[in-house]
Amino acid sequence: MELLELLTQTPSVPGRESRIRQVIADYLLQHQLVDELLTDAMGSLIGVRRPRPVPGQESPVPCKVMLAAHMDQIGFLVSHVSDDGYLRVTPAGGFDTRNLFARRVRVCTSAGDLPGVMNPAGKPIHISTPEERKKVPEIEEFFIDLGLPGADVKSRVKIGDMVVLDGPFAAVGQSVVSQCLDNRVGCWAQIRALEQLRHHACEIHAAWTVQEEVGLRGAIPAAYHVQPDIGVACDTTLCCKTPGVPDEQRVSVAGDGVCLHVMDSSAIADLDLIEQIEAVAQRQGIKCQRAILPRGGQDGAAIQRSRRGVRIAVFACPIKYIHTVAEMAHRDDLDAYYKLLAAWLETL
Ligand SMILES: [Zn+2]
Incomplete structure (x- = not known):
């Protein structure tokens, strides 16, 4: 879990991924998990792991x-x-503003990270009216206070600097x-999964996008x-699968294993691949579940529609309270995730 903790504590918002890319690249190189590593022009990291077949089972054209x-x-x-040092921000990704009250944040500048506090403009409970307290503010109404004089803030923070919510990594019961x-x-x-892999006939191109x-x-x-x-x-x-949500809208169940997305709003996965992966899961005794996500997409959709089209599968870990500072994942699902991915790759 130390690696997962390190990854969650390294900030990277869209277009500002250099720090997390460095952490991942260092780990891959240090543990010799890939044979080649490159960063493309947009900043995605791509590691190539050439086939490591069982002797005598080499494939002339590896998948x-x-x-x-x-x-x-x-x-x-x-x-x-x-002028008085308050920051305004543009969101990069989908936030529910109800989760953004009184949040600690980290403002990442070229001269280092600054701690701050995020709040919506408005009055505290003591001096606000009941009507004012019912209103859910728009993202544009939020500001960040760095606790520094305006001139200081202006000299340190530039337009376009990245801001992330700042929350710790913690073990909670059977979850993180x-x-x-x-x-x-x-x-x-x-x-x-790359660490877990032994022999595989396929050529693996692992991208962190x-x-x-x-x-x-x-x-x-x-x-x-x-x-x-x-x-x-x-x-x-x-x-x-939490209080207040009808069972038919639960999407997935924590502890029932890694999800295979059958469909979401960006793509429909290849049914043969889903069935292959499920067969591996059954043989190896690894838990997995199917899920349909009515709204939301993932990178598989971009791969699927590239060039002449590509067959895709989607692995996804069930996450409670997603897109908040307290997202929760069950340890059994984390385990099932990389074990099933590695076990299936070994069959390709
Ligand atoms: Zn995602």
């Missing part, structure tokens, strides 16, 4: 599999610095809780570069 986990997280870019488990879990599962949260942008050039036969998105999905 080329592309894995894609987006390494950006929802966050903000600074859009304005007022942190910010940006979407999608540090996918980034982590790809690494763990950029700018997914603003519309699957980085996966498009990455897929054109790799030209895979099979694409696999490694992401997260909703888990709404």
Whole structure:
């Protein structure tokens, strides 16, 4: 879990992925998990792992599999610095503003990170009217206070600097809780699967992509570069088996294993691949479940529609309270995720 913690505590919003990319690249190189590593022009990291077949079972034309986990997280870019030092921000990714009250944030400047507090403009409970307290503010109404004089803030913070919510990583019961488990879990599962792999006849191109949260942008050039036969998105999905949500809208169940997305609003996965993966899960005794996500997409859609079209599967970890600072993932699902991914890759 130390690696997952490190990934969640390294900030990277869309278009500002250099820090998380460095952490992942360092880990891959240090543990010799890939044979080649490159960063494309948009900033996606692509590691190539050549086939390691069982002797005598070499394939003359190995199947080329592309894995894609987006390494950006929802966050903000600074859009304005007022004379008295308050920051305004533009969201990069989908936030529910009800989750943004009184949040600690980190403002990442070229001269280092600054801690801050985010709040909507308005009055505290003591002096607000009942009507004022019922209103859910728009994202534009939020500001960040760095506790510094205006001139100081103006000299340190630039328009376009990245801002992330700042929350710790914690073990909670059988689960872990942190910010940006979407999608540090996918980034982590790809690494763990590479560690787990023994013999595989396929050639694996593992991509950690950029700018997914603003519309699957980085996966498009990455897929054109790799030209895979099979694409696999490694992401997260909703888990709404929680109070206040009807059972038919739960999407997935925490503890029932990694999800295979049958369909979401960006793509319909290849049914043969789903059935192959399920057969491997059954043989190996690894838990997995099917899920349909009515709204939301993932990088598999970009791979699927590249060039002449690509067959795709989507692995996704059930996440409760997704897109908040306290996202929750069950340890059994994390385990099932990388084990099933590795076991299936060994069959290709
Ligand atoms: Zn995601």
